[in-house]
Amino acid sequence: MVNYEKKPKMLHLILLAWIAVAYILSAIDPFDRLAWFGQMTSAVLFVLLLVAMYHRFRFSTFAYLMVFLHVLLLLYGAHYTYSHNPLFNYFQEQFDWQRNYFDRVGHFAQGFVPAFLLKEFFVRGGYVKKGKVLWLIVILSCLGLSAAYELSEFALVKILDVPADFVMGTQGDYFDSHWDMLWALIGASTATIIFGSFHDKQMAKMEKHID
Template sequence: MKFHLILLFSIIGILIWSLVNPKDMFTWFLEVTPAILGISVLIVIYSKFQFTNLVYSLIWLEAVILIIGGHYTYAEMPVFNWIQDAFDLSRNYYDRLGHFAQGFIPALIIREVLIRKNVTKTGIWLFYIVVSMCLAISAAYELIEFMVAMFTGTAAEAFLGTQGDVWDTQWDMLFALCGTIVSLTFLGRYHNKKLDQLRARGQHKF
């Protein structure tokens, strides 16, 4: 509980910081809304379903990435602007980090729900289902960006963050796919250990 409260109050603090002179308030709203909704859902279901601390930590990280992207916009995040200039890159790659995380982090969230709800056991089918769901989430997010741009016009340019790349949507989904595969490959066994610890303590039903 104490660890969870630390994560919650720290993310609230970061959220408040992000409200101070954001690059564009409309973009801020669009970018941080998923984080706010996700945190709200976690609070509502907390008494009935608590994730492992590993997953909560990753959710915190995803929220931080979204909130920072909302404050600066993904195309103008200062650290990645410096990286762009230092290595003479063609674009600010913070959005690529964001989409990699969009696969890397939901992969373990979905994996934990599927295992604990006995939807499927660990193995190739679990891997396949998680990858498919994460790629579907990424594609759905791209469709949301498309619809927002269609209805708001130039106001959503910073939200789209294409930076002049006609293949930006495809790159975004590819990075989410890579993030998912990397997450399952390198954190799968560690996640299993955390699930076993949770099961051994008997604190939450599986």
């Protein structure tokens, strides 16, 4: 495994501190406390996993910036719930949409951001070489994570015995879970194919600082 300097980068600590602030703000008078707890849990687990990995496998600063933005999105969504996001309520009224589409943005990010992390882990960990096979593995891995998230929501509905819309935010769309996974697939494909070269440069910068 790659060795790193024990001292964390100041920017990484600042991002972590801002996430803590965002978490506190998200917890203040959310739209629904139970929904907030369920939707913010993934953000908290995401951050805790990266913190636990930090001294054993450190991602590029670019990847951490993407995670920072993703966590802010998750905490923002948890505060208002994905079905009652005020910004997208406004868009819904202005453009006569049939539903609040904030969840589509959230699930795009669910594929977009993990794609960068998975790519770095596979390549810099020496598990997969760069190439089209790597693209396929990253995209399918992201799609698998999205499916796992949908299954976890399904499990909560059954365990808590509550309406599906309460947990899953289907807003009356029977194909909501399918749309969620599709947008995660689009997000992962965008990160891997369109932003692949840019990400490679960010990983190259990271490798210059490896002992």
